Amino acid sequence: MNNLVEFMGNSGLWMAFLGSAIAAGLAGCGSAIGVGIAGQAAAGVVTEDPGKFGKTLLLQALPGTQGIYGLLIGFLIWSKIGVFGTILPVTTEQGLMLMLSGVPIGIVGLISAIYQGKASAASCGIIAKRPEEFGKGMIYPAMVETYAVLALLASFLMLNGIKL
Amino acid sequence: MAIVKMKKATMIALQSEKNEILSSLQKFGYLQIVNLEEQMEQGFEELQPDSDNEAVGRLEAKLSQVKYSLDFLGKFNKAKKPLFAQKIQVDESKHKEYLENEEKLNEIYEDCRSIDSKFTEIKSSETKLNNIISQLNPWLSLNENLEDIGATKNTNTILGFIAGKYEEELIAAVNAEDLHAYLVKVGAEKENSFFMVTYHKTCEEKIAQLLKQAGWTKVTFSEYSGTPKDNVERLKSEINELENIKKELVKKAEALVPEIGFLEILYDLISIEKDRRTVVKDFVKTDKTFMLQGWLPEKFTGNMTKVLDGITDKYTTSFEDPGEEDEMPVLLDNPKPVKPYEMITDLYSVPNAKGIDPNIFMAPFFVVFFGMMVTDAVYGIFMSAVTGYVLYKYKPQGGMKNMMWIMFFGGISTFFWGGIFGGWLGDLIKIKPWWFNPLDEPLRMLIFCLILGVVHLYTGYILQAYQSIKAGNFMDAIYDQVLWLMLLTGLIFLALPPLAVVGKYMAIIGAAGTVIFSARSEKNIFKRLISGVLALYNVSGFLGDVLSYSRLFALCLATGVIAQVFNAMGVMMGGSIIGKIIMVAFLAFAHVFNTALGVLGAYVHTSRLQYVEFFGKFYEGEGKPFNPFRIKTKYIQE
Numbered sequence: 193m194n195n196l197v198e199f200m201g202n203s204g205l206w207m208a209f210l211g212s213a214i215a216a217g218l219a220g221c222g223s224a225i226g227v228g229i230a231g232q233a234a235a236g237v238v239t240e241d242p243g244k245f246g247k248t249l250l251l252q253a254l255p256g257t258q259g260i261y262g263l264l265i266g267f268l269i270w271s272k273i274g275v276f277g278t279i280l281p282v283t284t285e286q287g288l289m290l291m292l293s294g295v296p297i298g299i300v301g302l303i304s305a306i307y308q309g310k311a312s313a314a315s316c317g318i319i320a321k322r323p324e325e326f327g328k329g330m331i332y333p334a335m336v337e338t339y340a341v342l343a344l345l346a347s348f349l350m351l352n353g354i355k356l
Numbered sequence: 357m358a359i360v361k362m363k364k365a366t367m368i369a370l371q372s373e374k375n376e377i378l379s380s381l382q383k384f385g386y387l388q389i390v391n392l393e394e395q396m397e398q399g400f401e402e403l404q405p406d407s408d409n410e411a412v413g414r415l416e417a418k419l420s421q422v423k424y425s426l427d428f429l430g431k432f433n434k435a436k437k438p439l440f441a442q443k444i445q446v447d448e449s450k451h452k453e454y455l456e457n458e459e460k461l462n463e464i465y466e467d468c469r470s471i472d473s474k475f476t477e478i479k480s481s482e483t484k485l486n487n488i489i490s491q492l493n494p495w496l497s498l499n500e501n502l503e504d505i506g507a508t509k510n511t512n513t514i515l516g517f518i519a520g521k522y523e524e525e526l527i528a529a530v531n532a533e534d535l536h537a538y539l540v541k542v543g544a545e546k547e548n549s550f551f552m553v554t555y556h557k558t559c560e561e562k563i564a565q566l567l568k569q570a571g572w573t574k575v576t577f578s579e580y581s582g583t584p585k586d587n588v589e590r591l592k593s594e595i596n597e598l599e600n601i602k603k604e605l606v607k608k609a610e611a612l613v614p615e616i617g618f619l620e621i622l623y624d625l626i627s628i629e630k631d632r633r634t635v636v637k638d639f640v641k642t643d644k645t646f647m648l649q650g651w652l653p654e655k656f657t658g659n660m661t662k663v664l665d666g667i668t669d670k671y672t673t674s675f676e677d678p679g680e681e682d683e684m685p686v687l688l689d690n691p692k693p694v695k696p697y698e699m700i701t702d703l704y705s706v707p708n709a710k711g712i713d714p715n716i717f718m719a720p721f722f723v724v725f726f727g728m729m730v731t732d733a734v735y736g737i738f739m740s741a742v743t744g745y746v747l748y749k750y751k752p753q754g755g756m757k758n759m760m761w762i763m764f765f766g767g768i769s770t771f772f773w774g775g776i777f778g779g780w781l782g783d784l785i786k787i788k789p790w791w792f793n794p795l796d797e798p799l800r801m802l803i804f805c806l807i808l809g810v811v812h813l814y815t816g817y818i819l820q821a822y823q824s825i826k827a828g829n830f831m832d833a834i835y836d837q838v839l840w841l842m843l844l845t846g847l848i849f850l851a852l853p854p855l856a857v858v859g860k861y862m863a864i865i866g867a868a869g870t871v872i873f874s875a876r877s878e879k880n881i882f883k884r885l886i887s888g889v890l891a892l893y894n895v896s897g898f899l900g901d902v903l904s905y906s907r908l909f910a911l912c913l914a915t916g917v918i919a920q921v922f923n924a925m926g927v928m929m930g931g932s933i934i935g936k937i938i939m940v941a942f943l944a945f946a947h948v949f950n951t952a953l954g955v956l957g958a959y960v961h962t963s964r965l966q967y968v969e970f971f972g973k974f975y976e977g978e979g980k981p982f983n984p985f986r987i988k989t990k991y992i993q994e
Contacts, residue, residue, distance in 0.1 A: 253956060257914075260953070264917045267924075276924055327703025327963065334964045341910040341961075342903075345802075348913060352798050 204287015208273050211287075211294030212266035215347065219262025219301025219340075226255025226309025230333075233313035237320045247319050247326055254333045255308040258301035261344040265297045268351055280356055293350035300343030308336040358713035360687040360982075361654040364678055367664075368647045369671035376667050378632050384663045385986030388685050389650040391638040406639035406646050415630040421465045422623045428468045429616050432609045442751075443993040446621055454618070455625050464615050471609050478598050478605075485591050485598075492577075492591075494543040494550040495584040503581040510557055516567070516574040517548040526570040533566070535559045550575075620991035628987055635985055651685050651982070684709040687982035693765070694719045696758035704967050705977025712823055714975055718966055721812055722762075725965055727769025728805075729911035729958035732779040732919060733787075735951045736771030740764050763955065777801075777912070781947055782919025794912060801909050809905025810848070812965070813898070816973030817841055823974055835873040842866035844898060867892060901969050907961050915954040922946035 234248035269290055274280045282290070315329035365387065369377055381387055393405050446454075495515070505513050518526060523541070530537055537555035544550065555563045580587050639648045652660060657675050664671055678684045686709050688698055697719040707713045730736065743764040746752065752760060774780065778789025794801035821837035824830070843866025849859025875887035922943065930939040971977075 250956065254960065257953075257957060260918060261910075261914060263921070264914055267917060267921045271924075325703075327700070330960055331964055331967055334960045335968070337961075338904065338907065338964075341907045344914070345906050345910045348910075349798060349802075 204282035204284045204290070205273065205279065207284070207287030208269055208282055208290035211291035212269040213294075214291070214298035215269070215294035215301075216259075216262045216266035218298035219305065220259040222302035222305030223256050223259030223262075226258070226305035226307075226312070227252055229306070229309035230255055230312035230316065233316035237316050240320060244319055244323065247323065248316055251312045251315050251319070251329065251333065254312050254330070254337065255305045257337060258297075258305035258308075258340045261297050261340060262301050265294055265344065265347045265351065268348070269294060272351065272354070272356060282356065286354060286356060289354050290351070293347050293354065295347075296343040296350070297340070297347040301340055304336055304340040304343075308333045308340075311336050358688055358690050358716055359707060359709060360689045362651045362678060362684045362687070362709075362982075363654050363657055363675040364649065364682065365652050365657070365660065365673060365675050366647065366649045367671060367673045368645055369664075369668070371641065371644055371646055373668050373670070374636070374646055375632075377664065377671070378635070380663050380667060381660075382628070382632055382985055382987055384660060386656045386984050387650040387652045387660065388982055388984045389635050389638050389648055392640045392647065392649055393638075402642060403640040403647070404642070406636050406641040408633045408636040411633040412630060415626055415633060418461070419623070419626045419630060421461065422619050422626060425461075425465050425468045426616065426619050426623060428472055429609065429613055429619070432606065433613050433616060434610075438750075443753075443989070444617065444621060444991055446992045451625055454621055455629070457618075457622075460615075460618065461622060464612060464619065467608070467612060471605050474605055475602070478602055482595060482598055485595050489588055489591050491575075492584045492588050494545045494548075495577075496543065496588065498542045498552060498584055500552075501582055502577045502584065502587070505552075505577070507557075511554055512557060512560065513552065513554045514574060515542075515550070515552055515576070516572050517550045518567075518570045518572055520544060520547050520549045522570040523549045526566060529566050529569075530563075533562060535562055537563055624989040624992045628989070631985070631988065650985070652984070653687060678709075683980055685982040686979035688713050688715065690715050693761075696761035696765075697722055699755060699758040700762070700963060700966065702981070703963075704971060705975075706979040706981045708976040708979040710827075711976035711979075712819065712826070712974075714819070714971065717815055717819060718970065721815075721970070722962055722966060723765050723769045724808070725908060725962040726762075726766040726958045727771075727773040728808075728908045729961060730766070730770040730915050730951070730954040731773045731777050731912040732781065732915055732951075732954070733771045733774030734781045734785070735779075735915070735947070735954065736767045736769070736774055738767070738948075738951060739770060739955065740767030743767065766955070766958070773912075777916075779916050779919070781943075782916060782923050784919070784923050784943070794909065795916065798909070801912075802906060805905050805908040806902050808908065809902045809969070812905070812970055813901055813973065814841065816970045820974035823976075835869070835876065839866050839869035839873065840894075843870055843892075843895070847895065904969055905965065907965075911954075911957050911961055914957065915950065918950050918953070919947065922950060 230252040234252050237248050238245050270276065272290065273282055311333040315332055318325050318329035494517070498515075505515060507513075527539060530539060535555065536559055537553060540552045540554075542550045542552055553563065553567070577584075577587075582590075636646075639646045641647070661673060664673070686707055688707065690698060690713070694715050697715050700722065701707065701713075701715055701718060707715075727736070730739075740763075743760045747757070747760050747764065751757075775787075776789060776791045778787060778793050780787050792800060817837050817840065821833035824833040824836070842862050846859045846861070846863025846866055849855040850863065852859070870891055871885060871888035873888070874891040875884045878884040878887060926939045926943040926946070929942060930936045
């Protein structure tokens with residue numbers, strides 16, 4: 193550890209950046225995959241009945257929130273270390289903590305968005321065959337999102353506890 | 357209660373007056389007719405199932421004509437469809453006139469048919485002509501008349517093509533054999549080379565063999581005269597002519613477009629009559645009389661007799677309370693502001709006739725949670741203003757209307773929560789929060805959200821208790837809900853020092869009661885106690901439910917921080933005057949986008965809290981919605 197600290201010039205700044213990259217990057221990847229999966233199924237439904245575009249678009253948008261949560265935590269890390277103004281000195285320890293605070297939303301966002309996308313794709317089947325049950329079709333993907341919401345909260349509370 | 361009490365109406369009247377009675381019942385619109393065929397089996401041999409299939413068939417045929425014409429003319433209707441279509445007003449005295457104008461309908465229908473079939477004809481001829489043109493295309497540079505291709509006394513000329521890669525091989529082979537033959541390459545297309553071959557008949561066999569080796573495909577144009585070029589030009593002009601005919605046809609069809617209004621009115625009028633004739637199959641009859649049975653709201657029984665009295669006095673009715681095994685249809689009667697929220701519940705499941713209508717309890721929580729998840733005063737004003745304007749100006753109907761009202765109330769709630777937590781376009785307008793800023797005191801906010809969750813869940817438990825009491829199981833409510841709530845409340849009190857002592861005893865009583873009574877239907881005392889102890893594990897389920905309300909905070913956070921991100925991005929742009937203009941445009945777009953995102957999230961997650969956490973505690977759905985025999989229209993005002 194000491195070697196690493198010396199190697200990095202005793203600065204935690206890069207770790208803080210790594211943390212925001214994990215949060216925004218991984219969660220964004222997850223949303224991209226999830227929205228893609230849902231979009232494929234949605235396009236299939238719309239080929240049969242173009243009138244269902246609005247409903248399928250809503251389902252497709254659901255796995256998109258993780259990317260936003262990730263960006264949100266990334267943004268909070270940046271504003272904490274002062275990327276938008278003067279950059280504050282960050283010790284290695286603080287940097288490590290900032291990095292770890294990006295991990296929950298990064299990892300949970302990545303995985304939950306993919307599975308939410310799959311659930312959305314399955315719900316597109318509900319819209320195709322029983323459009324009147326649309327409300328139920330929205331709930332299944334929303335169940336998956338719960339964990340992304342909890343991870344967002346975890347990341348936020350961790351971040352909030354770090355004093356610079 | 358909010359579920360309307362129903363009566364089962366039975367009526368017997370004369371066949372000769374059936375049509376008139378049905379007409380007024382349809383206009384009355386509060387009777388859901390049930391099928392009597394099953395009841396007939398119970399020993400009424402003299403009763404026959406009634407039906408009016410002949411009329412239904414005739415009306416269906418007519419309806420399909422109208423529908424076909426509407427669909428066909430719809431393709432030529434250039435008028436833009438308004439976002440919120442208004443229904444057409446038709447005076448009732450004119451209904452007959454429309455219905456009896458069979459001639460006009462037939463005329464329109466036949467016109468549509470003939471135009472449509474001509475279109476199909478033209479399309480197929482066009483395809484045919486295009487096919488021939490594509491066949492002739494490779495031969496365009498052949499400057500011979502097609503009728504000249506063929507045999508003379510001593511020679512023969514043929515056309516055909518081979519794969520391009522064998523081209524050189526073939527020419528070399530023909531040259532090597534020194535045959536009396538002449539090969540002309542006319543053209544090439546894709547992978548093929550097109551040749552005209554002229555040879556003396558003496559070497560026919562040899563040529564045929566060489567061509568076969570090269571993979572020769574023969575082409576003949578025996579029906580054509582003139583050069584290929586002439587032919588292609590002729591065919592193209594024929595296609596042009598067809599195009600002109602098509603334009604004429606389109607004009608003809610467009611001339612019929614003004615009749616769409618007539619067709620739409622007719623569509624509805626025929627549908628109404630068809631409904632009236634179709635419902636007859638649920639009746640039973642004797643020679644002179646018929647009998648029908650149906651559900652209607654208790655308060656409308658008087659109105660129904662009044663309607664019938666207006667027509668005839670030769671009828672008899674009876675109104676009975678629903679029996680144990682009857683599946684009563686469900687009609688909800690809620691105050692006007694709660695009405696739109698029925699849609700949210702119906703999306704989950706229609707309330708059960710034997711259960712309770714949750715809407716009046718659900719709606720306030722929905723409004724509060726929805727607002728908390730967006731939490732921006734300006735967004736709230738924006739949402740209410742937009743939806744309010746749409747509601748006032750366009751008067752949307754059905755699901756759209758409900759959605760708009762939900763958004764309208766949601767907007768008001770969003771405004772208040774935005775003020776409470778100090779969100780005015782994120783941090784763009786700095787106004788001190790009325791209460792506190794959740795970003796500064798996240799733990800306080802989290803605890804507040806969880807408290808709201810506890811209140812929501814407790815309401816659910818209390819409703820379950822009420823349901824048990826209503827069903828006459830008073831002790832169930834005590835054993836299942838009161839003890840349980842005591843346990844939970846006790847545990848919560850344990851965390852609050854001044855109440856800890858009270859909490860301890862409450863928790864102990866609640867826990868002991870739950871262990872003893874939760875599995876009271878179990879005879880074996882040991883099994884009963886073991887199941888009772890296991891029931892205590894539901895506390896962890898309750899904990900999970902409460903934590904689920906932390907999403908209120910998370911979504912509020914998401915809207916607020918994203919708004920701040922946009923503001924920060926916008927401020928970066930605002931250097932020069934042009935930059936400031938771009939900044940304003942960007943911020944306007946970004947905040948509208950964020951509102952849309954917030955509303956979607958708030959709608960989905962509020963619904964989830966209602967469906968999973970709240971309804972899970974007490975709600976019994978799977979009711980059958982009340983679907984009365986009434987005038988149903990698509991285009992005209994009912």
